[in-house]
Amino acid sequence: MDTRLLRSFLAVVRTGGITAAAAELGFVQSTVTTHVQALERLTGTPLLDRHPGGVSPTHAGTLLAERAEQILDLEERMLAELTADPERPAGPVRLCAPESVCAYQLTPLLPALRERFPDVDLSLFPADTRTALTAIADRRADLALTLEPSLNTPQADVVDLGIQEMSLVAPATTGLPRDRPVTPAELAAAGVLLLEEGCAYSDELAALIAAAGAPVAQPRFGGVETVKRCVAAGLGVALLPTVTIAEELSDGRLVRLRPPDLSEQRLWLLRPRSRWVSPAVQAVHSLLSESVASAP
Numbered sequence: 001m002d003t004r005l006l007r008s009f010l011a012v013v014r015t016g017g018i019t020a021a022a023a024e025l026g027f028v029q030s031t032v033t034t035h036v037q038a039l040e041r042l043t044g045t046p047l048l049d050r051h052p053g054g055v056s057p058t059h060a061g062t063l064l065a066e067r068a069e070q071i072l073d074l075e076e077r078m079l080a081e082l083t084a085d086p087e088r089p090a091g092p093v094r095l096c097a098p099e100s101v102c103a104y105q106l107t108p109l110l111p112a113l114r115e116r117f118p119d120v121d122l123s124l125f126p127a128d129t130r131t132a133l134t135a136i137a138d139r140r141a142d143l144a145l146t147l148e149p150s151l152n153t154p155q156a157d158v159v160d161l162g163i164q165e166m167s168l169v170a171p172a173t174t175g176l177p178r179d180r181p182v183t184p185a186e187l188a189a190a191g192v193l194l195l196e197e198g199c200a201y202s203d204e205l206a207a208l209i210a211a212a213g214a215p216v217a218q219p220r221f222g223g224v225e226t227v228k229r230c231v232a233a234g235l236g237v238a239l240l241p242t243v244t245i246a247e248e249l250s251d252g253r254l255v256r257l258r259p260p261d262l263s264e265q266r267l268w269l270l271r272p273r274s275r276w277v278s279p280a281v282q283a284v285h286s287l288l289s290e291s292v293a294s295a296p
Helices: 003-015 018-025 027-044 058-083 100-114 129-135 184-190 201-211 222-232 245-252 279-294
Strands: 048-051 054-057 091-097 120-126 141-148 156-164 166-170 238-241 254-255 263-273
Touching: 003 018, 003 027, 003 054, 003 058, 027 058, 027 091, 054 141, 091 100, 091 129, 091 156, 091 279, 100 120, 100 141, 100 222, 100 238, 100 279, 120 279, 129 141, 129 263, 141 156, 141 201, 141 279, 156 279, 166 222, 184 201, 184 254, 201 238, 222 238, 222 254, 245 254
Parallel strands: 091 120, 091 141
Antiparallel strands: 048 054, 141 263, 156 263, 166 238, 166 254
């Protein structure tokens, strides 16, 4: 069996549509349709139920998806075992992490990774926790890092890499108090700049303000760099990982305030639990476990 057919079918099941699967795979729609039809001829049974909102797997399609995952795992393992040098991990590793972690904690590790494992091809892309968990489950990521107060998922083995310090920051000209925690009402009045929904610490801060009965019509921004610049320009305050604002604190563009009582944020490293893990993925996992956990 051509395993490309299985990959196309799994993409259709994952995305719920032929068009979405084609876009994800970089194929034209007719190619994915042809792959699904070839599988249906091979199995002699319908694999998808078509409906106005897209498609969903039939009972046979659900069973095929489960077996397809196992077959693709076996294919990856076979190719790795036949071509790999046990002393020199090689091959692709797909890692997703929050934007702040990608830019400020992973980037400094890349030279060491390249020097230690020159044949490992690391792909890095930003993702919030929900996206990361989906990417692990859907085989679009081999490893993931997430920022959450706690994390327990049956999809992955999880390593706690420690507490990540957070800072409530404001422009240097702020009139907010610095000698006591800022209240939710004061935060709402000053304007809180939040990251996109799905960011655990931004969502918690928004919920805290809402619970206090303060207005919650706060803008959402896509990235840490945008938020930092907006805070420095006097447009509000923000809660950000301390590692991301060290330069701005040093040169006086931003100042730290005492936040209200919030959960500690921890960094978690995830690896698929039920999927075979290549030597290259194991090597990157070990390096991250050692280096990120020991970073100041």
